[in-house]
Amino acid sequence: MSEILADTQIAKKAIAKKAIAKLAKMMVNDRESLMQLLIYFCTTHTFKRIINCPTFPAKMATLDLPYRAELLKRSVPDGSSEIPFALGYLYEVVAGKDIRKKCGQFFTPLPVAKRAVSQLSVRSGESIVDPGCGTGVFPATIFQNIKDKEIDLSGIRYLGVENSPLLALSAALSLDWFKAPKEWKILYSNFIGPNIGNEIKQIMGDRIDIIISNPPFIRFHRLGERAQLLEELNLLGYAGAHSYFLARSASLLNGERMMFVVPPEMNGTRYGSLQLKDLKERFKQTNEAIFYITKHGWVAKPVDQISLDLHAKIRKLWTFTYFEPVKQGIINKTPKTRINNISLRQIAEVHRGISTGANKFFILTDKIANELCVTEKEKKDFLEKVIPTRIPQLKSVFSEADWGYLLKEDKPCWLLTISPEKAFDSLPISIREYLSQGKASGIHNTPTSKNRDPWYYVKHSKRVPHLFFTYIARGFPRFIYNEAKVYNLTNLLGIYLNQSFDSLDNNEMATLVEDLNLSVKNWFKNEPVGVGRRYSGGIVKLEPNDLQMLPISKRLTDRLKIVKD
Secondary structure, eight states, rough: OOHHHHHHHHHHSSOHHHHHHHHHHTTTTTTHHHHHHHHHHOOOOHHHHHOOOOOOOOOOOTTHHHHHHHHHHSSSOOOTTTTHHHHHHHHHHHHHHHHHHHHTOOOOOHHHHHHHHHHOOOOTTTTEEEOOTTTTTHHHHHHHHHHHOOOOOOOEEEEHHHHHHHHHHHHHHHHHTTTTOOOOOOEEEESSEEEEEEHHHHHOOOOOOOEOEEEEOGGGGGGGGGGHHHHHOOOTTTHHHHHHHHHHHHHHOOOSSEEEEEEGGGGGSHHHHHHHHHTTTEEEEEEEEEEEETTTTTEEGGHHHHOHHHHHOOOEEEEEEEEEEEEETTTTTOOOOOOOBBBGGGEEEEEEEOOOOOOHHHHHHHHHHHHOSSHHHHHHHHEEEEEOSSSSOOOEEEEEEHHHHHHHOOOOOOEEETTTTTTGGGGGGHHHHHHHHHHHHTTGGGGHHHGGGSOOOOOOOOOHHHHHHHEEEEEEEEEEEEEEEOOBBBBBBEEEOOOOEEEEEEEEHHHHHHHHHHHHEEEEEEETOOOOOGGGGGEOOOOOOHHHTBBBBBHHHHHHHHHOO
């Protein structure tokens, strides 16, 4: 079963598992079937709940539609606030993983929603805005919380904002299903669009008391036409959709508080830390626990107590941040303008290492390499030098002698690299047999290999990096001069310097590395909002985009005559 259903089952066991599973099986990868199921239950009032309501298809009275409707009613009784979780599960089934990933759609589990809503303590007469409302998890949880606490519903207004027609209809049906007040509406619109502020004010008036949101998680490179919003919202270029939602909400809020479900990286990356720093001028912030799910149920830990090992094992993470104004008189204060210093970006490119998908197969010891490639020409055609993934403590320079020592110690130091232009039948027989053995053992079906054509083609740059960087480290990560001129795997980042460094000899490059490592230490010590993502045990992780923001020392900029772009 899907995670969202599992989340709900753990929390309340309110959804009839067999009925919803049977219904889902009938609707796999069929968005139209879910649309028709929703329309089957919709009344005129349901469509009236959607402001700017799009045109939906006409009802198609197929023979099995009444049966599917009956399964949904058996799954979630009329009036139940569990309906958004059931619709979210069905949406996952019909939309598929690729579409949801592209749109950043990760629905809020009930334990996280309940924790967030309880922190807000909704009161009578308040107005609530829910950007990216999805299937309506937050309004259902708020409604149930109000009922449990016997709070007067009169005067409480809710507005969800959603730009997916299918999800907007799902949210509207959810409101109908659990009998929400008729004033609770869904706005079909883009929350980071240019006119959203006016649209919301026309509906909710001048005052918004609460904003609660689990925004879509879309990384910066998947966001289109974002440049025009960066300056308006005062964001760095690497901010994802969640940062846009948070910045837009802060600009709209003129009431009391916000609750945002955010990725844990908000407290670690530079773009997230700077954004939170700006918000601290206006809001008190409380970082709540990280939630994750295991086979034993839901677990919550403080943000700073999650280890790197645990981070790699768990499937999904949810954490949220609570914002309340510092003073009522300064909530419309304009954030300070940032001035960017000379950074590593001006002198180098940073890239991840080579991902083979199966290092034990593609990274060879000298003995195996010699068995596969007998002649010097074959070695030149099919082998590249790499630095192994499991190596002793690296010094500031990785030399040819260091690589040769590892080779003699029977470490895997050769990358098997076969050009896609070479036909399989033209390869040496020893390599063909080796590839056939790999295919028989399933190497071609690993997530990385099956997306390559052919599956054994391991793509790599034509140039080796000038420097390596230990992007996961305890204490201070370090730069290493790649004097051996070998490739790196995913355990290290590769630094490709620009032409300003072509004339430097080995001693000058070693001095450059010392200078950069000093810059890293100063950066970690002096940066007030923190650098990288922090984990328990003193582990720090920096992504390529984080590292490119490393400030370069004045001594280095003067020597190389680097000027700001």
